[in-house]
Amino acid sequence: MLVHLKYLIIYTEEKALSPSFSNLCNLETLVMNHLEGSCMILSPWFWSLAKLRDVRIKCCAVFDPDIKVRKFDGGAGEWNMEDVTFKNLKYLKLKDLSVSEWQVDAEKSFPMLEKLDVISLWTSQIVLEIFPQLKKSTFNIKEYVEQMTGEDKLDVCFQVKIGRGLMTHPKTGCDGTCPNPTGHVSYVDSLRESLIHLQEYMVINAVTPTASTCNIHVMIEFLVIILIDVPKDIICHDKLSVLVARVRELTEEVFVLFCNLEENMNEASGANLNLLESIELLKEDLKNDFLKARADSSQLHFPMSDGPLFMTLLLTNLKDFVNSNASSVTLIKKEIKQVKEDLEIIRSFFGYVEQELHRDLWTRVLDVAYEAEHAIHSILARNHGLLQLIFILPDTVEKIKLVKKEVQEKIPKSSGIIVANAPNKLVERNSSSTVGKIIVGFEEETKWIIRKLTRGPAEIDVISIVGMPGIGKTTLAFRVYNDKSIVHHFDVCAWCTVDQERNEKKLLVKIFNQVIGLKERVSENDIDDDVADKLRKKLCGQRYLIVLDDMWDTATLDELTRPFPELHKGSRVILTSRKKEVALHGKCHSDPLYLRLLRLEESWELLEKRVFGEERCPDELKDVGEKIARKCGGLPLVLDLIGGVISRKEKKEALWLEVLNNLSSFIFKDEEELVKVIQLSYDHLSDHVKPCLIYLAIYPKDKDIRISKLKDLWNAQGFEIKSADEVVDELISSSLVIPFDNSICKIHDLVHDFCYIKSRKEKLLHFLGRSKSPSSSSSSSSDLMARGILIRFKKYIFRLNENFVVFNPEKKNPYVKHLLSLKVYKGRLPPKSHLKHLRLLKSLDLKGIKLTDSLKYLIIQTK
Known part of the structure; x- marks a missing residue:
């Protein structure tokens, strides 16, 4: 009545099974266990179950297809399977077997066998070559064990099959040491590979996570770390054999525990605890006895700037x-x-x-x-x-x-002295830095601001100028502030550079002193608590213009504008800021002015004036000069820096071409000034947004960046990003990212260079194959300590091969193992690219990579 049964688990106290089991002609899986722990004899009917695909048998002293050839010898017997065929069997697991001789024609008996698990098999002879499917592994086992034992046959083996191939742990000597101490290296390698394969098996086959399986992973990882470091001359030589023997014992216990867990054996929990205790004891012994000396971290040098x-x-x-x-x-x-x-x-x-x-x-x-x-x-x-x-x-x-x-x-938790996201350092700024500046372009913007100042509502209004660092906000405000029409239109004018100053009263004193004139100037050391009231009284009844330059936060803006009387006199406030949110917060009637980059003709005019003053550029230099101006990206700060460079050079085309072809290098010569300009905006970003900005350096310059892809990029690095749009909005608000539409944004070359410098300085990214960039050719060991590597293939500049440090585990720099992200952009990967040693890798991006034409097999495995 059970002729359709396919899966059968048998727990029995009988010495043999009834012949009626032979009627289960469709049986595919058979699991057999003897409850009393003694041995059970398999009768001849067993061999007629031709559809068996999965057989697991425990406690069988005699595995006998033909009762006539069975022999007993002290509890052991012969296993003769030469005339038996399992044409469907793919998996065979044997545990606790005791046989005197195993005879089998595997090609005939097990033509489809893929997996063989043999655990605690006691035998005087096993012909390993009988399994051609596992031929390579079995030959290695036989050769290895014969070398270790000095015998020409396997005596006692502890074997476990994971995947394809056998892993074996040979019998140790009576004293618990390795049978041949001179063979430590190969022996240790065998133990290590066995543990790694077991771990991979548990991961790949999604073994149900429990407290016990978690502890097995703990044990495996601990033992593997020991075995990897044993050859590194950190173990006392006279104790090496003892340590390896202890590791071997623990390794065997790990395998036994795993097998018990697979079979849901009750004793697994107790063994689990015992093994954990053994590992803790070994840790103490390693610390106090086995290891030569304590490790020293004093030689490590870390970046400390941010x-x-x-x-x-x-x-x-x-x-x-x-x-x-x-x-x-x-x-x-x-x-x-x-x-x-x-x-x-x-x-x-x-x-x-x-x-x-x-x-x-x-x-x-x-x-x-x-x-x-x-x-x-x-x-x-x-x-x-x-x-x-x-x-x-x-x-x-x-x-x-x-x-x-x-x-x-x-540090008292309630001190609250500094607001969140405050800059790391105060950056001194010369309030007169705009005096003498060459002003080019923005004629339309200048006229628009003057109209807003001199016309419009009688109520107070705030005219905000917003833009990225170095774009000319302060220069434009200074031009308007000093315009004759403005000077005559207002009764009182005052200029206050806010910058990083967080003492509002001190800032109000600066404004107050300009309002009252030189005769009644108040010292900044004698600040009255009622300075705001005094300022309000002085401004009452007058049409005033107050410039608040370089405003960073809304709280300071509120404190500074609170004393400004709101009379219907047509008073105005000019506000410059890198932050869009500050400008919108201060808006009264007029919308903020978002300052554009200079047009090409304006850029060339500014560069020409910076180099030649009122003179004209010679015709032979004009073409290369315009190309230099174009590469400055319309940013006045960069044009001013480069203008200073070439103004000090001879007026020769060859020298100007040198600047054109190495523009980034000349900008980076003034790296401190470059970083300082962007650093202020960077310091005011939220903590979680800062790394998001820096990682934009992985994009090529002038590259359209799709906002939809940024979340994937940032999440791949492990950043906590709930919404890429919110991060991009903050970057746009801080004038560090330039929006084009709702889906695309860009960063200016100056910001890109800042991100590049910052990423290298903080060991976040290392760039390989980037031509004509500062320090791009360096590939020292310290450089490769970076968290991420970007490889950009360019013909004749950078070639990848299997000997490259990232792809070859044998030639790797040790710190490459610490990589968290790897991006390879274009090019062709070497035929043998090994990344398995990059165990911390979170993000792998292979964009535009060409595969070899001769590729036959491609294995991509994730865990």
Whole structure:
């Protein structure tokens, strides 16, 4: 009545099964277990089940297709299968078997066999060559074991099959050491590969995650890290054999535990706990006995220029690890969580105070944070991970706890001195920097502003000029402020450069002194609390023009404009800002003026005047001069910088061509000025937006950037981005990104250069194959410590081959293992591209990559 049965699990106390089982002619899967733990004999009917595809048998002393040839010898017997055929069998698992001889014609008996699991098989002879499907692996096993044991046959083997091929752990000597200590390297390699294959098997086959499977991953990762570092001369030589033997014992226990879990055996939980205890004991012994010396992190050198950026990226990365189910993270997830929680607490204190007020303490915070990141990445990447695991990471966790305690004691949480997103440093700005500036272009804009100032409503109005750094906002405001028609139109005029000053009373004193004149000037050291009232009284009854230059936040704007009386006199305020939101906040009647870039003819006029003054450019230089002007992108600041460069050169075409062909290099010579201009806007961005801006450097200059793709880019880097539109809006509002329509934006070359400098300086990105860029040819080991690498293929400039450090695990720089992102743009990948060693890689972007014409197989595997 069960002739259609396909799956059968048998638990029995009988020594043999009834012949009636032979009627199950459609049986495909058979699992057999003997409850008493003794051996069970398989009767001849078993061999008639020709549709069997999956057989799992435990506790069989005699596996006998023909009862007539069965022989008993101290509980062992013969297994003769030479005349038996399983034409459908793909998977055979044998456990706890005891046979004296195994005879089988595998090509005939198991023509479809793909997987063979043999666990604790006791035999005096196994002919490994009988399985041609597994021929390569079996020959390696036979050769290896014979080499290790000095015998010409397998004696006792512990074998587990994962995927295609056998993995074996040979029998150890009676004293628990390796049978041949001189063979440590190959023996260790065998153990390591076995563990790695087991881990991959668990991941690929999606083994149900439980506390036990999680602990198995912990055990595997710990043992693999030991085995990888054993050949690196960090273990005391006289104790190496003992350590390898202990690792072997734990490895066997891991395999047994895994097999028990697969079969839902009750004793698995107890073994699980015992194994965890054994691993903790081994950790202590490694620390106190086996390892030669403690690791030293004092030689590490980390970038320290932008601590808040690093902390933002680190905490984001740690959060990803805590939320990850990756097998590699399980070993140190507890430590990662502790580091994340402590650093979040520390960072919250420094969100309320200026890092400059506690510079030494902030530096120590960054030191231990960098140490923690390096230790965690080294362990996860299996890059000298043993010393990091045993020494550095535990020490760093304790250091962070001590620093946290000190921060909590020294910095009151309620201090609230500095607002969020305040710049790291005050940047002094010369308020007279516009005097003597060459002013070109913006005639239409100038007339528009003058009309707004001299006409329109009688109520007070705010005329805002918004634009990116270096575009000429202050220059334009200064031109209007000094126009004769404006000077005669207003009774009182005052100019106040706000910049980074956060003391509103001090700013009001500056305005007040200009209003009252030189005779009654008030010292900034004698600021009265009622300076706002005094200013209001002086302005009452007068038509006034106040310029608030370089305004950064709405709160300061409100404080400064509060004393301005709202009389119907036609008074005006000119506001310049890089931030769109500030301009919109201050709007009364007039819309903000969004300043454009200079047109080509205006750019050339400005450059010509900067170089030749009132004279004209010679005809032989005009063509190359216009090309230089075009490459400056219409930004007055860049035109002014380049004009200064070529004005100091001889007026020769060859020298000007040198500037044209190396324009970026000449701009970068004044890198401090370049960075300073953009840095102010960057400092005022929200913490989570800063890395989003920097990563725009991966786009080529003048590239249209689709907003819809930015979220994928940022999320791939692990940034916490809920809405790409909100981030882009903040970047546009800060005049760092130029919008074209609702779907496309760009960044100016100057901003791109800033992002490029910043990304390299902070070790966020390393660029290879980028021609005519500063430091583009460098590929030193320190450069390759970057979190990401962008490879841009250009013919005759950069070629990829399998020996390249990223693609060849044998020739890799150790810090390449720490890569979080890799982008290869165009070109052709080498035929043998190995990325498996990049265990921390989060983002892989292969755009426009050509595959070899001779490609036959392509394997892309993700976990």
